């Protein structure tokens with residue numbers, strides 16, 4: 001099983017080392033090189049509709065899984081307790097289904113937060 005180390009950084013370095021998850025709390029994002037070895041950078045922003053970082057003081061996990069559908073390798077894996085856990089290969093149909101679902105959830109989330117904002121302005 002592949003181990004991914006983590007590093008909390010102020011700035012994301014220009015040259016990334018493989019096997020390291022760079023975490024910037026200030027910019028609310030993490031970045032790492034695709035663990036398949038293709039050399040592409042994978043950015044995982046933290047937000048209620050993107051990724052959550054779980055840091056237990058010893059290891060990091062990201063939730064949900066990371067699916068690099070836009071990359072040629074289409075890697076899909078979890079980062080759990082500093083370990084890369086590969087997910088089973090997905091078919092195009094499942095990918096597009098998930099993408100649609102994610103879009104819908106995003107829309108719902110932003111609609112909700114907009115409504116809340118309006119409500120807060122009213123009262």
Ligand SMILES: [Zn+2]
Pocket residue numbers: 034035036037038039040071073074075
């Ligand atoms: Zn890759």
